[in-house]
Amino acid sequence: MFLLWLFGSVMSVFHLSSGESVPVHTYSSGDIIIGGLFPMHAKTNKSTAGEWISCREYDLQMFLRTHVMIYAIREINQRTQRVLPNITLGYDIYDTCSDVSVAIRATLQLLNNPQSCLLPARIHSALPEPQIKAVIGERSSETSIAVARVLALTSVAQISYGSTSEVLSRKLKFPTFLRTIPSDEYQTKAIVELVKRFNWKSVAVVGSDDEYGKYGSDRLVDHFRKLEICIEFTEILPSHFSMNDSDTFNCLANLSKSINKSTAEAIILFTRQSNVEIIIERAIERKFNRTWIASDAWSTSKKISEMQNLKLAGKVFGFISKRNEVPGFKDYILSLLSRTTNATPEEYPTQYPLCTNQSEESKENNCQLTNHQDNSNHCLDLRCLANYIDQDESYNIYLAVQVIVEALRRLFKCENQQCERRNTSFTAAELLMEIQKVNFTVNSTHIYFNDKGDPYLGYDILYWNTSEPTQHAHITTIGEYSPNKEITLSNEFDENTNVTIYNCYKTCEPGQQLKHKEKNNMCCKICFPCAEGEFSPGGGECFIKGSHSRMARVL
Numbered sequence: 001m002f003l004l005w006l007f008g009s010v011m012s013v014f015h016l017s018s019g020e021s022v023p024v025h026t027y028s029s030g031d032i033i034i035g036g037l038f039p040m041h042a043k044t045n046k047s048t049a050g051e052w053i054s055c056r057e058y059d060l061q062m063f064l065r066t067h068v069m070i071y072a073i074r075e076i077n078q079r080t081q082r083v084l085p086n087i088t089l090g091y092d093i094y095d096t097c098s099d100v101s102v103a104i105r106a107t108l109q110l111l112n113n114p115q116s117c118l119l120p121a122r123i124h125s126a127l128p129e130p131q132i133k134a135v136i137g138e139r140s141s142e143t144s145i146a147v148a149r150v151l152a153l154t155s156v157a158q159i160s161y162g163s164t165s166e167v168l169s170r171k172l173k174f175p176t177f178l179r180t181i182p183s184d185e186y187q188t189k190a191i192v193e194l195v196k197r198f199n200w201k202s203v204a205v206v207g208s209d210d211e212y213g214k215y216g217s218d219r220l221v222d223h224f225r226k227l228e229i230c231i232e233f234t235e236i237l238p239s240h241f242s243m244n245d246s247d248t249f250n251c252l253a254n255l256s257k258s259i260n261k262s263t264a265e266a267i268i269l270f271t272r273q274s275n276v277e278i279i280i281e282r283a284i285e286r287k288f289n290r291t292w293i294a295s296d297a298w299s300t301s302k303k304i305s306e307m308q309n310l311k312l313a314g315k316v317f318g319f320i321s322k323r324n325e326v327p328g329f330k331d332y333i334l335s336l337l338s339r340t341t342n343a344t345p346e347e348y349p350t351q352y353p354l355c356t357n358q359s360e361e362s363k364e365n366n367c368q369l370t371n372h373q374d375n376s377n378h379c380l381d382l383r384c385l386a387n388y389i390d391q392d393e394s395y396n397i398y399l400a401v402q403v404i405v406e407a408l409r410r411l412f413k414c415e416n417q418q419c420e421r422r423n424t425s426f427t428a429a430e431l432l433m434e435i436q437k438v439n440f441t442v443n444s445t446h447i448y449f450n451d452k453g454d455p456y457l458g459y460d461i462l463y464w465n466t467s468e469p470t471q472h473a474h475i476t477t478i479g480e481y482s483p484n485k486e487i488t489l490s491n492e493f494d495e496n497t498n499v500t501i502y503n504c505y506k507t508c509e510p511g512q513q514l515k516h517k518e519k520n521n522m523c524c525k526i527c528f529p530c531a532e533g534e535f536s537p538g539g540g541e542c543f544i545k546g547s548h549s550r551m552a553r554v555l
């Protein structure tokens, strides 16, 4: 609560009981109001009847991302060289608590015109023009899909910074949806390109039963089939894993069994971060030591990359939409923090208490979530907050604000510090059309949308380096992928040293040989008994009995 009001916005958080609160809402007035939808809490508590009760697990990183939107809008308003002369932007930001029904409620609030009810009495009359003309959000595809259906009613443009599902490209279904993050269509292609580049012969695909994990894993399977790369197994997990649920328990047991038996070189986990946490924990416990490919949902996860003994799970390659620093944002956060020196732990709205004993020597380079005195709890040093600023979603949020500003400039025909159009009343549909047509450069990012509302932005390829003594993985960028172009990799990874013993490697018992399964030439060979009259000393080849000549080898 403390940080929220301190950051100067009218964010309101009411704590119900320990760890529970109602969704956050923050508003700032202006001539043109931009809506925002952010999952500032990670979970909700619901009653058995499904009605919403409260939100849980305040998310520090989402809190910072929300501030990127606020920062970008303030910065536009304060620039001395006005981008939008005589116009002030405002915002109306809602917390969705990562819940579709809370998000729909927030969307209805955003559209609610104070002068009239949302719905006219007669079905044929037009809906009242909303005050909000564009909305930034939501983060997850699942939620964005639900929100997009509501926003389309009044032609309000929606620009997501995190929803990557391919289904959102379908403009007949989601006519007002755009995004500043590339569609999974490109991410799955990028993953397949990496597998090809590393000469990996076989992979396993793990997805989940939701818009993100299902479309992603389906598309991966399609791409691999076309390239004749073996998919040893595909597993679709429930959308939400939870450790005290018997379905999860069974699923995890099956998955462990499949991985144990598998000779797949890489295991692709295309599902949400909270699911991956549970899988990787298990992989550490079982010392799986495999190669994992992280989809953007978890490829930069602090929680996973800081797990103890991560090395035992193996190595991780990942993909994240092209990263960039939000210009000036870090300084902005640090300057706000310099005013916050005597926070009390009870007022801090995260799952981590503030470190009470902030020693002088705790410097920026020592900003892991450090163990508290008793070694079991973690605490957060406020001065470390800036380390939680990411460079992917934050930058996408920044881009979304710039896109809306550019579209407004097009709408009002602004040039230099003059706008031709004086009448600043306009409809949401007019703004939407201008947003679809933007084509400009923000800092070094050239952005424009195709007719599906998707930008042509690339990916960074990441590697989690666990060889350092810190125990934690250090996430490094090792290459990049641009849509429909080749992958480029740093030299160190460009040589063929990325194959482990698993790459379809297998030896057979005596009396058996390695052969392709019938009609499935692209998968790894498996052990079959030798034909009659043949023998095998073990390994994988059969010989004709009585002959020791390699010429007599039966292939």
Ligand SMILES: *[C@@H]1O[C@H](CO)[C@@H](O)[C@H](O)[C@H]1NC(C)=O
Residues within 6 Å of the ligand: 085, 086, 417, 418, 419
């Ligand atoms: C801004 O508004 C003032 C008065 O309201 C007007 O004189 C001026 O021309 C406007 N500037 C622009 C660029 O529209």
Ligand SMILES: *[C@@H]1O[C@H](CO)[C@@H](O)[C@H](O)[C@H]1NC(C)=O
Residues within 6 Å of the ligand: 439, 448
């Ligand atoms: C975007 O603008 C550039 C020139 O700046 C032009 O070459 C390109 O064709 C434009 N792209 C689209 C999709 O309009």
Ligand SMILES: *[C@@H]1O[C@H](CO)[C@@H](O)[C@H](O)[C@H]1NC(C)=O
Residues within 6 Å of the ligand: 324, 325, 326, 327, 328, 443, 444
């Ligand atoms: C682009 O961003 C960098 C920091 O990320 C900043 O130093 C530079 O001034 C920015 N350029 C523009 C044109 O804003």
Ligand SMILES: *[C@@H]1O[C@H](CO)[C@@H](O)[C@H](O)[C@H]1NC(C)=O
Residues within 6 Å of the ligand: 289, 311, 312, 500, 501
């Ligand atoms: C994991 O396997 C690699 C070979 O693929 C090996 O070099 C490495 O030592 C193993 N790591 C552990 C922790 O067992």
